[in-house]
Amino acid sequence: MQPTDIRKPDYFHKVVDCQWACPAHTPVPEYIRLIAAGRYSDAYLVNWQSNVFPGILGRTCDRPCEPACRRGRVEEKNAATPEPVAICRLKRVAADNKTQAAVRAGMPKAAQKKNGKRIACIGAGPASLTVARDLAPLGYSVTVFDADPKAGGFMRTQVPRFRLPEEVIDEEVGYILDLGVEFIGGKRIESMQAVLADGWDAVFVGTGAPRGRDLVLPGRQEAAKHIHIGIDWLSSVSFGHINQVGRRVIVLGGGNTAMDCCRSAKRLGGEDVKVIVRSGYEEMKASPWEKEDAVHEGIPILNFMVPVSFEHTNGQLTGMFFEKVSAEFDAKGKRRLVPTGEPHVFVECDDVLIAVGQENAFPWIEPAAGIEFDQWGMPVVDQVTHQSTVKNVFFGGDAAFGPKNIIWAVAHGHEAAVSIDKFLSGENIADRPSPLTNLISQKMGIHEWSYDNDITADARNKVPWAAAEKTLKSIKVEVELGFDPSTGFKEAQRCLNCDVQTVFTTEACIECDACVDICPMDCITFTANGEEADLRQRLHAPALRTDQDLYVSTDLKTGRVMVKDEDVCLHCGLCAERCPTGAWDMQKFLLQMTHAGPQCRDGGKDQHRKAA
Amino acid sequence: MTYLAKPKLHHPTLPTNTLGYTRRDYEGKISTLCAGCGHDSISAAIIQACWEMDIEPHRVAKLSGIGCSSKTPDYFLGNSHGFNTVHGRMPSVLTGANLANRDLLYLGVSGDGDSASIGLGQFAHVMRRGVNMVYILENNGVYGLTKGQFSATADQGSKSKRGVVNSDAPVDTVSLALIMGASFVARGFSGDKKQLVPLIKAAIAHQGAAFIDVISPCVAFNNHAGSTKSYDYVRAHNEAVNRIDFITTRDPITVDYPEGEVVTVTQHDGTVLRLKKVNADYDATDKIGAMNFIQQHQAQGEVVTGLLYVNESSADMHTHLNTVDTPLNQLNATQLCPGSQALARVNAALR
Numbered sequence: 001m002q003p004t005d006i007r008k009p010d011y012f013h014k015v016v017d018c019q020w021a022c023p024a025h026t027p028v029p030e031y032i033r034l035i036a037a038g039r040y041s042d043a044y045l046v047n048w049q050s051n052v053f054p055g056i057l058g059r060t061c062d063r064p065c066e067p068a069c070r071r072g073r074v075e076e077k078n079a080a081t082p083e084p085v086a087i088c089r090l091k092r093v094a095a096d097n098k099t100q101a102a103v104r105a106g107m108p109k110a111a112q113k114k115n116g117k118r119i120a121c122i123g124a125g126p127a128s129l130t131v132a133r134d135l136a137p138l139g140y141s142v143t144v145f146d147a148d149p150k151a152g153g154f155m156r157t158q159v160p161r162f163r164l165p166e167e168v169i170d171e172e173v174g175y176i177l178d179l180g181v182e183f184i185g186g187k188r189i190e191s192m193q194a195v196l197a198d199g200w201d202a203v204f205v206g207t208g209a210p211r212g213r214d215l216v217l218p219g220r221q222e223a224a225k226h227i228h229i230g231i232d233w234l235s236s237v238s239f240g241h242i243n244q245v246g247r248r249v250i251v252l253g254g255g256n257t258a259m260d261c262c263r264s265a266k267r268l269g270g271e272d273v274k275v276i277v278r279s280g281y282e283e284m285k286a287s288p289w290e291k292e293d294a295v296h297e298g299i300p301i302l303n304f305m306v307p308v309s310f311e312h313t314n315g316q317l318t319g320m321f322f323e324k325v326s327a328e329f330d331a332k333g334k335r336r337l338v339p340t341g342e343p344h345v346f347v348e349c350d351d352v353l354i355a356v357g358q359e360n361a362f363p364w365i366e367p368a369a370g371i372e373f374d375q376w377g378m379p380v381v382d383q384v385t386h387q388s389t390v391k392n393v394f395f396g397g398d399a400a401f402g403p404k405n406i407i408w409a410v411a412h413g414h415e416a417a418v419s420i421d422k423f424l425s426g427e428n429i430a431d432r433p434s435p436l437t438n439l440i441s442q443k444m445g446i447h448e449w450s451y452d453n454d455i456t457a458d459a460r461n462k463v464p465w466a467a468a469e470k471t472l473k474s475i476k477v478e479v480e481l482g483f484d485p486s487t488g489f490k491e492a493q494r495c496l497n498c499d500v501q502t503v504f505t506t507e508a509c510i511e512c513d514a515c516v517d518i519c520p521m522d523c524i525t526f527t528a529n530g531e532e533a534d535l536r537q538r539l540h541a542p543a544l545r546t547d548q549d550l551y552v553s554t555d556l557k558t559g560r561v562m563v564k565d566e567d568v569c570l571h572c573g574l575c576a577e578r579c580p581t582g583a584w585d586m587q588k589f590l591l592q593m594t595h596a597g598p599q600c601r602d603g604g605k606d607q608h609r610k611a612a
Numbered sequence: 613m614t615y616l617a618k619p620k621l622h623h624p625t626l627p628t629n630t631l632g633y634t635r636r637d638y639e640g641k642i643s644t645l646c647a648g649c650g651h652d653s654i655s656a657a658i659i660q661a662c663w664e665m666d667i668e669p670h671r672v673a674k675l676s677g678i679g680c681s682s683k684t685p686d687y688f689l690g691n692s693h694g695f696n697t698v699h700g701r702m703p704s705v706l707t708g709a710n711l712a713n714r715d716l717l718y719l720g721v722s723g724d725g726d727s728a729s730i731g732l733g734q735f736a737h738v739m740r741r742g743v744n745m746v747y748i749l750e751n752n753g754v755y756g757l758t759k760g761q762f763s764a765t766a767d768q769g770s771k772s773k774r775g776v777v778n779s780d781a782p783v784d785t786v787s788l789a790l791i792m793g794a795s796f797v798a799r800g801f802s803g804d805k806k807q808l809v810p811l812i813k814a815a816i817a818h819q820g821a822a823f824i825d826v827i828s829p830c831v832a833f834n835n836h837a838g839s840t841k842s843y844d845y846v847r848a849h850n851e852a853v854n855r856i857d858f859i860t861t862r863d864p865i866t867v868d869y870p871e872g873e874v875v876t877v878t879q880h881d882g883t884v885l886r887l888k889k890v891n892a893d894y895d896a897t898d899k900i901g902a903m904n905f906i907q908q909h910q911a912q913g914e915v916v917t918g919l920l921y922v923n924e925s926s927a928d929m930h931t932h933l934n935t936v937d938t939p940l941n942q943l944n945a946t947q948l949c950p951g952s953q954a955l956a957r958v959n960a961a962l963r
Contacts, residue, residue, distance in 0.1 A: 073624070074621055075621075077622075077625075077626070078621045078622065078624070447615045453616065454616050455619040455621065457620060457621070510648070510835070510843050510844075511843065512649075512653065512802075512803060512829070512831065512843060513653045513656070513803060513805065514652060514653070516656075517653055517655075518652075520619045520621055520622060520636075521621065521622065522626070541623040541625055542625060544625070557844075557847075568623060568624065570619055572616070572619055574616065577647065578648065578652075579647060579648065580646065580647045580831040580832075581648070
């Protein structure tokens with residue numbers, strides 16, 4: 001194998017699995033250390049910089065970081081149930097314990113002088129608000145439009161209050177609007193042509209995927225009064241238009257919206273609430289923890305049942321018929337749901353909530369506006385720049401590439417903001433800024449590092465819940481209470497500090513084997529070089545996860561190379577402590593995405609580096 | 613030195629041996645030796661060898677004297693018996709323990725000061741007696757604990773870290789062990805576990821006095837230019853006579869070497885040592901030839917390593933003395949004290 005080039009920003013970035021997996025590339029271990037140090041406001045700001053909504057995401061994020069977390073792999077065969085660090089809930093610890101004054105002091109201020117460029121953001125969800133946050137402090141005049149009276153979009157209208165209190169949304173949306181962003185609520189944009197005619201320098205579309213998919217089955221029309229589209233129903237609940245539901249409720253669908261629907265129904269008078277899904281329980285789209293939360297509240301999830309018809313007497317819904325199916329897999333492993341032949345099952349109910357998916361809808365973008373759409377009705381948008389076929393119109397969030405989640409919307413917002421900033425500076429937007437990276441030794445003494453390298457054996461801490469009799473009575477009582485500071489500290493200590501990298505210097509190595517002997521995870525091998533596939537088999541412990549890189553040195557004195565499998569490294573630094581010559585060092589790798597501003601523009605990078 | 617305990621977490625694929633133990637189960641406390649010390653590599657090699665041989669940790673006694681090397685039994689086989697003896701007196705304590713309980717595996721760990729200076733007499737006699745043991749001498753040529761004075765194994769003409777030239781002739785422990793009658797003599801290098809681990813395994817299986825001199829560079833005081841016990845010097849002058857495959861009675865023979873390149877030695881217990889010749893002229897069963905070879909090559913500044921001598925028909929101290937097969941702690945009172953009639957018979961026989 002070729003020697004690893006650790007100067008490439010991606011190499012060490014990939015080692016920080018959580019940060020690599022996060023669409024917004026939040027420096028996770030960095031803020032977790034700050035939480036452990038009790039510096040909650042600083043931890044909040046590290047988050048805010050990257051993901052804009054730490055308090056909201058700390059409750060609702062889809063957490064792509066957690067399945068990626070190295071701790072989960074490290075605990076394999078070491079703990080009864082291997083679990084990642086509770087990254088998401090630690091984020092909430094930062095949000096819950098920060099001081100508002102300190103946080104505000106660390107945020108950019110509204111621009112004193114405007115630069116004369118006007119930007120319209122359509123829809124006030126996370127994508128648009130991110131664009132506004134990134135661009136307003138730079139002097140752009142940003143106006144955000146939304147059909148709802150308050151900003152927040154999906155976060156406000158569809159995530160139930162028992163998961164996300166309104167104060168948290170108000171606070172974090174407020175931080176953005178206070179940067180001199182103009183918000184026009186209660187105004188639905190009905191025509192893209194009219195917007196374009198208004199002469200905005202750039203337009204950002206962050207309108208989400210606002211249409212809930214319907215289920216057209218016999219009886220749907222006749223019993224319509226008691227059949228609701230999940231996301232519409234959730235927003236009606238959120239606005240207080242709906243405050244009760246029938247005693248027996250069926251929720252159709254297996255995604256996170258279905259979970260929000262069933263748990264909301266349980267709080268609005270639904271005594272007998274069931275979730276019924278076509279697929280198997282395991283294949284449901286909802287996040288595992290959201291399924292668990294529903295089950296925990298006593299909501300049964302019935303699987304392998306395909307809806308057949310809505311039954312009613314004179315328009316009064318009485319129940320639904322379902323066909324029982326089982327999963328069969330063909331040679332390619334593709335799943336097919338095959339009827340079992342059993343008689344259809346009748347399930348009685350008073351209300352049905354349909355949560356079987358969301359769709360994009362752009363009825364307000366006229367063909368004459370010139371924005372190209374593909375055969376599925378989605379706008380043609382560049383994956384990287386987010387630019388549409390009309391040069392000054394950009395798309396982000398669910399509106400760009402279909403339904404995802406908040407953290408993706410934020411990531412899109414940052415990228416679109418970079419594009420808009422470069423575009424309005426007359427630059428090539430395809431030329432993207434590289435991230436800022438920094439590598440600093442953490443050595444403070446022979447056995448002293450500026451991070452805590454003692455690895456705890458603690459299992460993942462459980463987030464405490466409010467008493468069920470209290471939470472099930474009101475839709476506004478938050479279920480999860482968040483970690484208290486001491487549990488937050490304990491959980492933070494489970495983080496392996498994967499951003500503190502093992503950096504190897506060939507020239508200093510005397511091949512004494514001290515690092516090989518001490519490494520608790522058998523990560524390090526000194527051996528003859530070879531092809532990657534061969535090398536992976538020959539290591540001290542086989543390196544079977546090919547998505548985890550091998551760190552290969554240049555040739556050593558004996559002609560061998562040092563090979564380190566990054567997979568389950570604890571970042572405990574014992575290799576560096578045992579190294580007599582300092583050939584191993586623990587160096588903190590900090591990667592920050594380059595957001596909109598002078599640093600993203602041509603020639604701005606050197607300036608950026610100097611400042612860092 | 614490390615102050616953190618090594619985390620208990622291990623690699624998910626870490627295998628277990630037939631006893632159900634992982635290699636990590638054979639570890640001891642965290643080492644307090646200097647970072648990069650060769651002794652730590654030897655500890656790791658002992659751990660590896662014991663794990664591979666499915667040795668029950670509670671059937672091992674680790675004995676040592678005084679010095680950096682003699683601290684190491686604390687850093688491996690944490691569940692075995694240990695005895696840290698007086699300086700240079702490990703061999704006599706080991707001999708006594710072996711007499712009392714012949715069923716344990718005796719691991720004597722010593723250094724060049726402990727064995728070649730203060731304990732030279734004990735060293736000679738334990739070899740003479742053919743005590744069934746593995747005697748590992750962690751040889752770095754300096755007194756590390758007292759800041760790097762030459763030890764008795766330092767080569768004449770080698771330089772100390774401060775530039776002083778050693779004028780005394782070295783004690784060659786390998787030749788001494790051969791002369792004194794050790795039936796298994798080897799030399800290894802802490803920086804080459806591929807060679808060292810099989811040597812330790814073969815020594816464990818050997819019935820009789822097995823001696824391994826392991827060159828173990830002292831990174832703090834003896835790893836500079838002019839030293840003959842540094843990583844660089846040993847790597848440059850390593851004259852390995854053979855590579856050994858250690859095969860237990862149940863292992864299948866998997867590697868086939870061409871005829872003439874391999875010598876097979878079957879030990880008492882049926883284990884097989886296959887010596888892959890690196891030097892075609894070397895015969896590890898020829899004691900006098902071995903002594904000549906070692907002397908010749910050492911005179912040229914080379915460090916001869918490998919399995920230097922093995923006596924296939926070795927016998928240990930218990931055989932020589934015709935002692936009882938059962939360890940003393942398993943004999944009951946009537947066996948240990950057969951009564952006055954038996955005593956009278958013994959006395960009568962001596963009259």
